[in-house]
Amino acid sequence: MDKEFLEDLLNKVKQGTLDIAEAMDCLKSLPFEDLGFAKIDHHRSLRTGFPEVVFCQGKQPYQVVEIIEKLLAKNNNILATRAGADTFEAVSMKCPDAKYHELARCITVERKSGHKFKSPVLVVSAGTADLPVAEEAAVTAEIMGNTVKRLYDVGVAGIHRLFYHKSLLNEAAVIIVVAGMEGALASVIGGLVDVPVVAVPTSVGYGTGTGGFAALLAMLNSCASGLAVVNIDNGFGAAAMASSIIRLKEGT
Amino acid sequence: MDKEFLEDLLNKVKQGTLDIAEAMDCLKSLPFEDLGFAKIDHHRSLRTGFPEVVFCQGKQPYQVVEIIEKLLAKNNNILATRAGADTFEAVSMKCPDAKYHELARCITVERKSGHKFKSPVLVVSAGTADLPVAEEAAVTAEIMGNTVKRLYDVGVAGIHRLFYHKSLLNEAAVIIVVAGMEGALASVIGGLVDVPVVAVPTSVGYGTGTGGFAALLAMLNSCASGLAVVNIDNGFGAAAMASSIIRLKEGT
Amino acid sequence: MDKEFLEDLLNKVKQGTLDIAEAMDCLKSLPFEDLGFAKIDHHRSLRTGFPEVVFCQGKQPYQVVEIIEKLLAKNNNILATRAGADTFEAVSMKCPDAKYHELARCITVERKSGHKFKSPVLVVSAGTADLPVAEEAAVTAEIMGNTVKRLYDVGVAGIHRLFYHKSLLNEAAVIIVVAGMEGALASVIGGLVDVPVVAVPTSVGYGTGTGGFAALLAMLNSCASGLAVVNIDNGFGAAAMASSIIRLKEGT
Amino acid sequence: MDKEFLEDLLNKVKQGTLDIAEAMDCLKSLPFEDLGFAKIDHHRSLRTGFPEVVFCQGKQPYQVVEIIEKLLAKNNNILATRAGADTFEAVSMKCPDAKYHELARCITVERKSGHKFKSPVLVVSAGTADLPVAEEAAVTAEIMGNTVKRLYDVGVAGIHRLFYHKSLLNEAAVIIVVAGMEGALASVIGGLVDVPVVAVPTSVGYGTGTGGFAALLAMLNSCASGLAVVNIDNGFGAAAMASSIIRLKEGT
Amino acid sequence: MDKEFLEDLLNKVKQGTLDIAEAMDCLKSLPFEDLGFAKIDHHRSLRTGFPEVVFCQGKQPYQVVEIIEKLLAKNNNILATRAGADTFEAVSMKCPDAKYHELARCITVERKSGHKFKSPVLVVSAGTADLPVAEEAAVTAEIMGNTVKRLYDVGVAGIHRLFYHKSLLNEAAVIIVVAGMEGALASVIGGLVDVPVVAVPTSVGYGTGTGGFAALLAMLNSCASGLAVVNIDNGFGAAAMASSIIRLKEGT
Amino acid sequence: MDKEFLEDLLNKVKQGTLDIAEAMDCLKSLPFEDLGFAKIDHHRSLRTGFPEVVFCQGKQPYQVVEIIEKLLAKNNNILATRAGADTFEAVSMKCPDAKYHELARCITVERKSGHKFKSPVLVVSAGTADLPVAEEAAVTAEIMGNTVKRLYDVGVAGIHRLFYHKSLLNEAAVIIVVAGMEGALASVIGGLVDVPVVAVPTSVGYGTGTGGFAALLAMLNSCASGLAVVNIDNGFGAAAMASSIIRLKEGT
């Protein structure tokens, strides 16, 4: 449309039906996206099957339902994060093919089958209490088209369990490490592998660990290299980072 | 060697010159690296040309010289970060082919030509005061074999300068964003591109910005996706993360 | 009254019915406001229609009702902020012309029509979760007599949406920027306009963003100039600042 | 130039010497500033006499000299903040009409006489130790064309001194309050006046006051309205905010 | 009793019925309080009417009842702080003469009339939200025997109200200043009077003021002298400090 | 089993039924724990009676029941910490010999009688509000086989009570000091004894003491020597540290 508008404008100039001064005014006041950045807004829908994301925390179930209905009208895949059971219940009444990932607190609707990437994204978690965040990462990475593997409950206090599964570590293309408490797992894994590691501190803990700052600081100060960090409890963000790395690798 | 040791041991068992109980004791007390994790220690030297890294902060010039001499004896490439002019002076007396990157405060010695990657790593910085960190990232990425492009001084207070160079953003495979003060540049770039963004907060600023925490928090809380963060002023860490992404992409 | 008291005193001195020493004692012990600062207390009621403000957080509905009844007895306009639906319900029983602004969590009663200013105050918000604070600012600015325009959901992760509406930015006399998360929007807008920008960090976010400190620090460290900051979630305060700027401009 | 380029392009289309498809490519890749935001970059030079600003902290004297020489080549007025005596010495050798404001640690060069605003900007400071920041604000406001008045050393521990000068408070159009320690002065003044107050916390203090956080928090939590805050020690920023308010008021 | 024990011991030594070695062992293992510090434990019951204090926060109503019953068995006056209405209800069933101070969240039982001090303790508060803490201070000071005066709602944003009541300030022997938000009231009062000021920050506020740290820091950094601070919301502690000053003054 | 596997492997090599190359592959891919670190995983079950530990916070009662059932199937003793009454109720239905320590919020099941240590572990607490943490420490130490003594409510504000019981202090082999508020008790005890002191800060307090940081910092900065600290409220961790010291002493 914008392209057509531009063509039309230039044609009018060519035909002399539009004054050059008027044309210049038009060009200056054109909406920004018409001039080359338009892909920003719509790049997602251009990649088949990439989901629209709804962050449910702080939203009423009915509000989430409304948003999802609008998005589905455009026939998109959906990922709703931080969604409680009541939100899912409300969503599933309007959208029976919605699927609830209870542990991950995510709702997914997948209507178009998107591109599937082969390089494995490995999600590793330290303790059972980190599972909701780990699963948010895993479910997010899956609906973004990735092949996801899980390696859970391998905290550094029982580090041999981690070594037992070293083949999983060695085969991964990107590793997401989810850990609360002292967050040491990210450093240990970062020291064992060559691939990019995305570390997610979790707010699991008590006392000085409350809120996840101990794990966050540990990960930011890791002496391992090839490791970067996302916000506390941000499983979604880690999966998005991992996904952008995999897309880069597989060239989609 | 370890492999030979293992073969020898098994041969001795086979030949009956080593008791099974004794063999079991040997196996249990074998150094860990002999049993499959050895690659961890030496993986760097196995990739031609990958540098050994020396963190100079808090080390005396003569200590840095000593370390570098030992590493060069094994014929490695070297990257020394956080190196003052006096350290370089001391190093260059023993190692005349050492090169000093003044702004980056880095010393490099490059004796083996390593693999060169083609996918561009773009280093973007917000202000002139962020340059030392940006250059540490750039120099690090270069000696790790990357094709590095620089886009400096494009802070959000004059955001049109950033847009002027959008082709650089669009062509990059990985973008390292270096910013102090309010760190907003990372979010803006993260919203404009699809590729992985590694954000480096810098300790540039004063008042509440002292130490880089304002920029760090801004980056961790970015609403853009496909973005992860390294420690304040950690240009090296960002380049290492970018490098591991590029290696994954180019399959080396 | 106080004026009359003073006149009376001086008259008595003149007439000799009051001793000078006694008069001096009286003058020294006069209530402060009688001596020139009186306007402080009553300046609001002196400007027609300017509202009395009730901060409802931490107050019981019945307490708010009591306060509002007293204020209305003096025939004032009222703005009650941080008011829940139950508070409004209680208020509207006593005061049927009270109006509830649900999203803004504000109650307004407007009985005297005050002076209306023409210069537009633009309220910009980054995400949908910032709306309650943005609306608190907008409703406050309106009842203070301002012409308010709204530009919502233009966060920096989709910065072209902001540019699409640049005419709104260009026409505003004062801009209130409401943003949580990384708060980058304030810097971007501050870099685009010449007019005063009042930035309001919001407590929207999670992990390290909890409580709004990331956004606050980002705004305080903004590299844009002509920008000042109010407390986290203080939509009211931003509108009061904007209002005092507009009053200054329009000379009322 | 850009305008001419656009005209030229449209003329070529009109004349048929440029293909429409080619023209569209050109338009898409045009530098951003050519399309309506150009004023951002150059708006300062368009207002006669408005200074270019150099932040000297962390820069070597010779670097400041270089930057100032470049700026003067374009015939601008200059404000250099956080400049030590050695920086001034270096600058004055190349630029003999540079003037040093020792207390404010600012260098100014004023070659074009800019517009002078009449509405007084009042700079108030609490203690003598706050003077450098207060003077940075005052000098900045002056070179931006404002009529500046000063009211120093009127901290709340001797609050009657403040009241003694209430006429100054009453006549000001904008008040900049500079205070360290407990920062209470901003609240007291905010409660006495109707005009916009810009509060600057200073890093004056010791113990828990170190760094200015006590004053910053006090100002953000002020119960006075019509008050906003800039970063700790940011005298420049306060003056820039005040300036943008005065410009709005006087309609320049 | 202990005194008798000691006398008895020495008598036995004198009479030769206790061996010196045995006596020495006894003396070494005597409970500490028998040897001169005994007054520490019982000094309160020695001053007629001084209350026993129960801190109810985190205790179940039945637990508070149990503690109070034990204390009353020794015939003491009681002060129970941080007590909810349910706790009072439970207490009043066992102890019908218990009195509830709702705003102060305190329960008092006063059975012995203690010494009454004449020097006025003035409790000043900034805002209505500070009242619970102010009343905790006032009720505590009263049951400790003081003459308490109250001056509420005189925050610095309307500072003339404070001056209106300057006679109250001038007559007080000790002033307790209770303020949340920016806590400036303590500095202002500290600058107006010569008597000791005890400042109590309150956790009233939101955003950066949450928890009372802004007020605490303001009070610790006050530029007024003759002022000391107690913990956030510690109305009891301020009254205890004031009380110990009054006791010192009146020589009881 | 693993030992048998290893023996079997070596036997096969000896007998020639397993090729050396195949044997080497087996050895390299053996799970880590088979090669000498196995004791890590199972060391607890090897010491008769040592409990398995379940951290209940954040787990649903049914989840705790499931975990405990699995552990009991292996015939272990159990310690479940941070367990509410509802969790205990659920557990006791499946496991009638489970015992609830209400104050400590711990559930224990003791089926094998483990080794009992004789050296006394003394648990000292400052206030009644510290009891839950003190009891968690005491119950934990007991089920780990220690002889536990308790000395409660001996805070420094009534320090003679502590001295009265100095024999308890003198007889202890390890002392666990549990204190909130200002945490001074740890320093005082650390100055009185020669044995190791493990300090546990508690989150008892309000205002600046909220969360236990005041006590934590006090303990870390203690000028007493022979004292180390565990996380806030970590009664379990203190008991585990004390236990490992006692095991070392008694040589088990």
Added chain:
Amino acid sequence: MDKEFLEDLLNKVKQGTLDIAEAMDCLKSLPFEDLGFAKIDHHRSLRTGFPEVVFCQGKQPYQVVEIIEKLLAKNNNILATRAGADTFEAVSMKCPDAKYHELARCITVERKSGHKFKSPVLVVSAGTADLPVAEEAAVTAEIMGNTVKRLYDVGVAGIHRLFYHKSLLNEAAVIIVVAGMEGALASVIGGLVDVPVVAVPTSVGYGTGTGGFAALLAMLNSCASGLAVVNIDNGFGAAAMASSIIRLKEGT
């Protein structure tokens, strides 16, 4: 003078030479201090011998000299705190009777002999590193006319030393407790005495104790009553508080 002005004004009114309206204008615009608060400014000089205070930190020696010369011209006693040896040297050249208290870093000049109070102020310090702050308190209290006693180096790690001197504690009218590290001494002393205790945290320490926050928090959270706190290292402030208590007691 002001008194005379007032009398004069009233006389003129009486004599009819001043119009009542004019008189009213005069009264309204009179400087504040003329109307009853004048004592605020000059109350110090009204009490014979009370010192003027100069805070030297951040001031050049010549600036301190200038200030002191002006003050001495009015014939005052002087207390200069935070003064280095170079400052003293400069001062003593102009003012040979200045006295330097090296450990306290204070300069005193005492020209008028003020009132001497008899009630002892006891300054207690925990460690030798706290001495500068303790001495600042002691020297300040002395020049304010107090009888000061010192009890140094009685930290809680060797608490028997404190008890050895219990008579000093028992005889004091006010106790200033100066302690860094964990600050426990304030709580211990607060628990032993009945008189007001003013606690001064010091910035003595390292690691988590850096800056004195551990001691500050410990003191604010003290479970002892009758204790209040001043800013870190604020020996002067503690002495001023103690002084105002003593003045109240002795009725001067």
Added chain:
Amino acid sequence: MDKEFLEDLLNKVKQGTLDIAEAMDCLKSLPFEDLGFAKIDHHRSLRTGFPEVVFCQGKQPYQVVEIIEKLLAKNNNILATRAGADTFEAVSMKCPDAKYHELARCITVERKSGHKFKSPVLVVSAGTADLPVAEEAAVTAEIMGNTVKRLYDVGVAGIHRLFYHKSLLNEAAVIIVVAGMEGALASVIGGLVDVPVVAVPTSVGYGTGTGGFAALLAMLNSCASGLAVVNIDNGFGAAAMASSIIRLKEGT
């Protein structure tokens, strides 16, 4: 002496030369240490060879010399920590047998040979930058009579190096883990061993790691058990804790 005094007193009572009332007064005013706590003060000198400790930080060389001379007059062993080379130089002039441990920044004088313990204390450090703290711990433990082993530079980023030396870990009686950056080493070692682990965070790092808080938090939140923590950089404190554990074990 005190014992003799007591005996003498009792004898006088027995002989009737001392009145019982007088005797009681004497007993009450006896210095505390005479009554059973005396061992506190002198327990160190009672254990042969245990050193007196001097903390040199913030002390002038001549002050350290003075203190050491006094201590040596009593014929003690000495440990001076945080001592610079200049301090050692000054000390060695007066005390030629003083020994300087440069890396540990410790001075030792050992004149009496104390008891030597056999159980090994293992000091493990993560990086070369942690060595000063590790050596402070090692030197301290040695002069306290322990058998010290060192295992340096085994950070988790190269975790196989740690496993290579597992026999050292297995043989240790107490392990001191010294680590900065993310402090993960403490958790990993805590998970591998059964003996008590004393963790020392170091202030090694930059950005968010500055000051050692990241490592401290990681260690406090360790999921390993049998681990406690001392203050940042407190190598001495860790050794003192380890020493008290070893003394307990070996029964001295």
